[in-house]
Each structure stands twice: as structure tokens, then as C-alpha cells.
Amino acid sequence: MIDLNLTDPRPIYEQITEKMKDLIIRGYLKEHDKMPSVRELSAQLAINPNTIQKAYKQLETEGYIYARPAKGYFVKMPEAKEDKFSELIEHISDLVRELYFLGYPKEKLYQIIDLYYK
Numbered sequence: 001m002i003d004l005n006l007t008d009p010r011p012i013y014e015q016i017t018e019k020m021k022d023l024i025i026r027g028y029l030k031e032h033d034k035m036p037s038v039r040e041l042s043a044q045l046a047i048n049p050n051t052i053q054k055a056y057k058q059l060e061t062e063g064y065i066y067a068r069p070a071k072g073y074f075v076k077m078p079e080a081k082e083d084k085f086s087e088l089i090e091h092i093s094d095l096v097r098e099l100y101f102l103g104y105p106k107e108k109l110y111q112i113i114d115l116y117y118k
Helices: 012-025 038-045 049-061 082-101 106-117
Strands: 065-068 072-075
Touching: 012 049, 038 049, 049 065, 049 072, 082 106
Parallel strands: none
Antiparallel strands: 065 072
């Protein structure tokens, strides 16, 4: 489910956070699905449970999961937040600017966008 890159300069908890977000965004984890427990994921990845806990707290802060006492963590679809939109638009703008600089055709970019909006 999650492959970690030990040569990646980012902390392990950030990699886990990113991978979990990706699984949610791509629909592999659906709303209200139970997340693996901290202990399960820690054993599976052979890393400290505190690292998993830190990743889960980050996901909870960002609105991707929620905790139920004595039940665990569950997937939550994040609410639309203007500040998150602004952050993502800034990121997209940087990417589009670079694609333009490299000569990537606008029509192909439109096709990629249309693929996700259908």
C-alpha cells in the first residue's frame, strides 16, 4: 500500500502523509473507510509508531481523516477551503509556467484537465 523512499530527503511522516492523501484523492480509500491502525501500519512499514501517529495527526489537521476514540482513524473528504485552493492554484501556476517555458502544447494540458473533470 505504501512504499517509502529512504533516500528521499523529506521526513518519513511527510512521505506517509503524501501517500495517504494520494490514496484518498485517487479513490482507493473512500469516505468513512477505516485507516490501518497506527500499530498495524507501523509493523507493516517497520517504522516507529510515533512516526505514523505524526502523519495521522497531520492528515487530521488537513481534514483528510478523523479520529473516533477507541475505534481508530477514518477517511474524511476534506472541506473546500479558500486558503487550500489558493495554495494549490499557486502550485498549478508554477507548473503551467514551466510547461509553457518548455514548450508543452496548451491543448495537451487541456486534455489532462478534462480527464479529471469528467
